[in-house]
Amino acid sequence: MPRFDRHLWRLAGRLENRIARLHSRTVNVSLDHQEWQRIERLAARMNDIADRPWRVASDHVCWQLLTGLQRLRSGLGTIFQGLPEGGRFLRPPKQKLIYEELVAARDEFDDFVVDLRRQTLSVMTSEVELEGIYLGRFRILLDLQTLSESVNYSVTAESPNRAAARSDVTHPHVMDDRLCEGDAKAPLSSALRTGRFCDFFQIIEQTLHSYNPDSAYASLAEWNDHTTCHSCGDRIPEYEGHYCDQCEADTCEDCCTSCGHCHGSACDLCIEKCSTCDDGFCSTCLEACPRCSTSVCPDCLTDSLCKECHANSLKTNTADAAIPETGADTASPEAPVHAHRLGETAVPAGSG
Amino acid sequence: MKILYINNDGGGFADEIDVDAGTTVAALFAQRVPDSRASDYLIRVNRQPCSGEQVLQDGDRVTFTPVKIEGA
Numbered sequence: 001m002p003r004f005d006r007h008l009w010r011l012a013g014r015l016e017n018r019i020a021r022l023h024s025r026t027v028n029v030s031l032d033h034q035e036w037q038r039i040e041r042l043a044a045r046m047n048d049i050a051d052r053p054w055r056v057a058s059d060h061v062c063w064q065l066l067t068g069l070q071r072l073r074s075g076l077g078t079i080f081q082g083l084p085e086g087g088r089f090l091r092p093p094k095q096k097l098i099y100e101e102l103v104a105a106r107d108e109f110d111d112f113v114v115d116l117r118r119q120t121l122s123v124m125t126s127e128v129e130l131e132g133i134y135l136g137r138f139r140i141l142l143d144l145q146t147l148s149e150s151v152n153y154s155v156t157a158e159s160p161n162r163a164a165a166r167s168d169v170t171h172p173h174v175m176d177d178r179l180c181e182g183d184a185k186a187p188l189s190s191a192l193r194t195g196r197f198c199d200f201f202q203i204i205e206q207t208l209h210s211y212n213p214d215s216a217y218a219s220l221a222e223w224n225d226h227t228t229c230h231s232c233g234d235r236i237p238e239y240e241g242h243y244c245d246q247c248e249a250d251t252c253e254d255c256c257t258s259c260g261h262c263h264g265s266a267c268d269l270c271i272e273k274c275s276t277c278d279d280g281f282c283s284t285c286l287e288a289c290p291r292c293s294t295s296v297c298p299d300c301l302t303d304s305l306c307k308e309c310h311a312n313s314l315k316t317n318t319a320d321a322a323i324p325e326t327g328a329d330t331a332s333p334e335a336p337v338h339a340h341r342l343g344e345t346a347v348p349a350g351s352g
Numbered sequence: 353m354k355i356l357y358i359n360n361d362g363g364g365f366a367d368e369i370d371v372d373a374g375t376t377v378a379a380l381f382a383q384r385v386p387d388s389r390a391s392d393y394l395i396r397v398n399r400q401p402c403s404g405e406q407v408l409q410d411g412d413r414v415t416f417t418p419v420k421i422e423g424a
């Protein structure tokens with residue numbers, strides 16, 4: 001005999017009251033009498049012109065009659081849905097039954113968690129794999145305060161394997177942690193209204209283990225159509241990938257740039273900065289300064305030198321140009337005194 | 353005898369029904385879901401897995417949940 005869980009018993013008591021509020025026996029019957037009278041008039045008019053050769057008028061009245069009947073049928077359908085199947089209102093579940101359901105959910109599923117503070121109930125599904133695509137486990141979290149609302153639970157992937165083309169899709173039928181219920185909608189609603197929490201989680205799990213290719217947010221056939229960025233390692237959809245002209249690898253948009261000279265596409269790893277202007281260039285366009293070996297772009301080269309080396313070479317050339325050559329006219333008596341020869345002065349011959 | 357029969361297929365059904373004494377789970381399935389295979393359903397009696405030969409008792413809770421439920 002399973003051990004009595006008083007926390008679950010207390011929760012079951014609270015849920016008994018909340019679920020009872022879902023069981024309303026009021027029915028809103030609101031028929032459009034004017035619409036019905038209009039249909040009666042249209043039907044009479046159709047009968048009047050049935051034997052006459054007024055084809056256009058007959059078609060027009062027939063169309064009006066069909067449209068009116070569709071509106072009435074929609075209104076009747078709404079009333080029909082508000083009544084219980086079989087004509088008998090279901091009795092709301094008692095605390096004991098709800099407690100047994102909670103215990104069953106605790107024993108059936110892994111990682112059964114009751115958060116009394118947040119008023120949530122959650123379970124972890126088994127691993128989901130569809131047509132060879134591993135999607136992992138999902139946490140189903142039910143908000144016990146919003147049982148009456150149409151969206152009162154979330155389905156979150158434990159280790160998301162997102163669709164290549166849709167980062168918000170973690171399962172073909174789950175987008176933004178919301179399950180598109182499809183065939184599960186009616187049984188899920190029925191399970192909650194009758195306090196069958198174990199069935200509720202089981203129905204969602206079975207839906208996660210099923211694949212409807214005709215109505216999926218992302219198809220399994222294209223689920224893994226992605227590549228990996230050579231630079232940062234992120235997964236990217238194939239159609240969003242960029243190509244590096246240098247290393248011929250795939251790259252994401254963030255890691256893709258272009259050479260400032262040839263404008264070719266390159267990844268972050270294949271772009272270097274010019275030591276002078278600091279812009280990015282591919283290895284083909286950068287050149288090494290023959291003097292200092294730094295990488296320089298074509299626009300920053302002057303006479304094949306980088307800016308700094310070129311400036312230095314100018315200074316050196318200027319200095320060389322101002323110094324005369326050794327052994328030249330200075331030996332001649334008429335040679336002028338060189339003003340830069342320190343400590344020397346012209347001494348006329350014969351002076352003493 | 354009366355059992356609680358729950359079918360989580362389609363619109364869902366959950367109500368007490370009358371069954372003959374000695375009815376097995378397999379027999380009930382054939383009566384209630386005649387056009388389907390039992391292997392396409394999770395079948396539980398009193399929230400526990402069961403065999404098709406299990407004989408139903410008065411007050412039992414029987415649940416049929418489709419293995420394949422298509423989302424949209």
